[in-house]
Amino acid sequence: MLDPDDDHACVRALLGVHDLADGVVVCLAAPGSPWPVLARDVLLALGKDRRALDAAGPRSSAPGLLELWLRAEQVHHLVVLRAHLLPFSTLAAVDRLAVATGVQVWRVAHGPLHSARTPTTLPWPAMLALLTVPTAADRQKPTAEEQYATVRDLAARAGRAWRIYTERTRIRARKVRPDCALGVLLQNLTIDAHDGDDLLLRLHAARVGLRDAGLHLVLPALATDTRLLGYLGPRFSPETVTRLRRLACPLAVGALTLARATDSSAPWLAKTRLDWTDPCGRHVRAYTGTFRVPPQARPMLRALLLDRASRDDPPPALFIGRDGKALLGRRLAHRIRAGADLAGLPAGEAAIPREKCYTPETFATTFTGATNLQPRSKH
Known part of the structure; x- marks a missing residue:
């Protein structure tokens, strides 16, 4: 990629497209960096902490760690700014990394001395347009109504199976724990809630779905219990x-x-x-x-x-x-x-290395004593 004018707008624009959700990583290379140093800089661009990198091993292990994380993050494009200031051995290592991981590497050369065009070079505005093409991450998310219907139907499907089991075994109530089927269901339905309102919507939909299957899910007053609501979610904000x-x-x-x-x-x-x-x-x-x-x-x-x-x-x-x-x-x-x-x-x-298979206060056991799954009365 060419930036013949060595324009600050080029650096700002390319740094602005850095987005792991879209599989785009932009790294500002230090002049003359050997390969282990550049690999560490790319790991920092991936969000790694310097202390965590030090704890993960010596600097010589950075290239192997970088290859692993590029695969794990499913990075598609790696943009290296100031690539014209890197030694040949480092650029050769970057090319080997691209072959090993399948990542498209874009090396940006700045300044008029590096403006000679070849069939494989692009001006930076053209490259910027390629990097900003809408991806799957830009697709519209489901509406609240669609999310509500999905959670309700999943809960109803599970509830129909539990209804048969509950009637056969005459279980009056089920406490909720991580190692029980109801705890697993609630985890599946709420783990990706993005805020407290979304969590409440999902829990209400789960209760309605189970009610449609003939079961009654008793929930605590989450809307007023801010401590409990803050503990439950979102788990991965x-x-x-x-x-x-x-x-x-x-x-x-x-x-x-x-x-x-x-x-x-x-x-x-x-x-x-x-x-x-x-x-x-x-x-x-x-x-x-x-x-x-x-x-x-x-x-x-x-x-x-x-x-x-x-x-x-x-x-x-x-x-x-x-x-x-x-x-x-x-x-x-x-x-x-x-x-x-x-x-x-x-x-x-x-x-805490406890021998229990569940902890005293967790996603599901916070409901214990307040959340029960009971057969609905036939009256």
Whole structure:
């Protein structure tokens, strides 16, 4: 890409199209950077924190870590500003990275000395137009009415199956926990709520869907209980995802993401197997059901899966330590706590190595005592 006038507008415009949701990463290269330094700069552009990069390993490991995260984030375009000031060895390494990851790399040369055109060069305004073409991320989101109908229908479908089971076993009420089917359903229906109003809409739709199936879901007064509402969601707000992206270690960020998504304690997470996890990071299966991972949090789980795939003959467990052995609850709790501290997020009780399969106050157990699933009266 050519910027013969060395125009500040070019740098500002290209930095403005940096958007991981669209798969576009823009990095301002330091003059004369060797490949490990440039790789670290691109990792910083991906949102990584300097302390997290230091904790992830020596600087020489940055290129391998960069390749992993480009794949996990599903980056399509990497724009390197000031590329004309980089040594040949670094540019050759960038080309190898493009081949290995399938990422389209755009090297920007600034100044009149670099204005010679070749068949593979473009002026920067033309490149800017290519990078700003609308993508799937720009598609219109469902309306509140459409979202309400979807959640209601999913809840009704589950409720019809539960109605039969409830009548056969004469269960009067079900307390809600993460390791029960109702807790899994509520997680699936609300995990990607983007604000408190959206969460309330989804919960109300779930209650209506279950009522249509002949079941009565009793919810606490969420509209007036600001503490409980603030605890329930949104789980993966834009600020939370930004903080998760600070982490460079795939194991730490993957464990912390699943802990937030499922509310499982570390010993319970440690039981998770690789074949229970969707290869694209969309969901993870547990003994009682399948927990959803919202789209904005899937790159963290994909990074964990890519890191695990790079190990030689790993055990069936999802979480593998540096020694190649499966992490038990205590070690996994330590990694979750360390990752939460680096990300600036609350570790929660997932960082406590309890032997229980659920924590005292989680997404589902906050409803315990206030949320019951009961057969509707026939009167």
